[in-house]
Amino acid sequence: MPAPQEHRPTRAASVTGPASRRPVILATFAVRIEPAAEWMAIESALEAGVELIVANLMRLQSPTSMILLEEDLEEVRRTAARAKGWGVSTELLMSMSGRRPAKALLRLARERDAGLVVFGPDRRRTGCRRYRRAARTVREGLDCLVWIADDD
Secondary structure, three states, X not given: OOOOOOOOOOOOHHHHOOOOOOOEEEEEOOOOEOHHHXXXXXXXXXXXXXXXXXXXXXXXXXXXXXXXXXXXXXXXXHHHHHHHHOOOOXXXXXXXXXXXXXXXXXXXXXXXXOOEEEEOEOHHHOXXXXXXXHHHHHHHHOOOEEEEOOOO
């Protein structure tokens, strides 16, 4: 399989399918998205002909720390733009979620009746313990398909 950054999704014939299909959610927590997760979400949305929701769920933080995150936030915006460029109906959702962004992701997935949740924050920019705890919460808390980037 080609490296995620080299892979180019192919436009599926079902892109114009019914709007009632369950969306794909690509989630991160205020950091850029792993390339493999981006590829998985865009390719899945294309193949299924469903909407892609790029969800950036952030903890409430001080204004000073938010300035430091701007580079990562711009990368999340670029992910949404790339998906749109491939013809995927895409919604970019940025949300301040208090202390527990993983719980906010569970609520979002249930509210939107997600068919697939791709959990893909860049592990180099997310603390190891925090990442594992959030991945476990997402894996155990949803009844839809879940794909976790670099799942050990």
